[in-house]
Amino acid sequence: MKRSRTFVWEDPRETAAAVGRLSGLAFLEEMLAGRVPHPPIMAMLGFGLEEVAAGHAVFALEPGEEHYNPIGSVHGGVYATLLDSAAGCAVHSIVPEGMGYTSLDLTVKFLRPMTVDTGKIRAVGKVLSHGRRTALAQAELLDGDDRLLAHATSSCMLFPMPPR
Template sequence: MTQTQTERTRTFSWTDPREHVNSLASRTGLEFLRAMASGDIPPPPIVQLIDGNELRVQEGSVTITMDPQEFHYNPIGTVHGGILSTLLDTAAACSVQSTLPAGVGYTSMDLNVKFLRPVTVASGRLTCTGTVLQRGRRTALAEARLTDGTNRLIAHATSTCLLFDLPTP
């Protein structure tokens, strides 16, 4: 493992996740995600936990980026597969969210991930793009692709999401 960080402590904070639910009731998924991408709505706690950064949104597709850090590492000195799966799940599910009307939510029903290469801090900025493949009335299918700083494919996934009406606040 290459030592790239001299101070090995980490502190982070997050906003009340209920703010997101209240905002979803009055905005389409695309409006909500664009507000998050512009900074008008704070990112959800999970994005702050993994130290995700840029979010790009268009209808049916969402891209999130993250710079690998040592605190993402597993015991063998590579980024933990759970972190990579989180990026894939986020991009795929948010791509579904970008197609939803106001008052409709989603949750991942499954996530099928294939890891192709290890990731370290030397991999450079990771870019994960999710795309909706099909959306019905109650379910949606999406895929996500994760690439490294040289645009090599690191992992890919498919996800099925369940769509449901959000409770009124």
């Protein structure tokens, strides 16, 4: 039987224009409050930002069939996207106004399968170390019982944002 899923998103240029005008933490707080649009990837995959603090970010997802790979479990790319988002936004939360970041690498360890029966999962990101030019973060993907589904580390480059 065919299934379908519809989603909508806002103009990503509006979100991008807000980056650098605020500190990273203020930007993420504005997004959490709904005053800055979420990026389209969040609508496409169906995940959301749940918490943010300095050096900390949490995203959540309810896995669905639309996330499945050919063997009937959630695709590793979904894991990686959530882990990259949590680690990256944890880093974003520590940058001052006028600064941005980009991921340099992402190392993921897959530990448990995820299906629709897993229920709501959380990707919890935390900054481990940061300097003027780089930051190191980790993220954990946890199920409702706080069992570790996957783990990732990410190095990020910090840089001045061009004026917009």
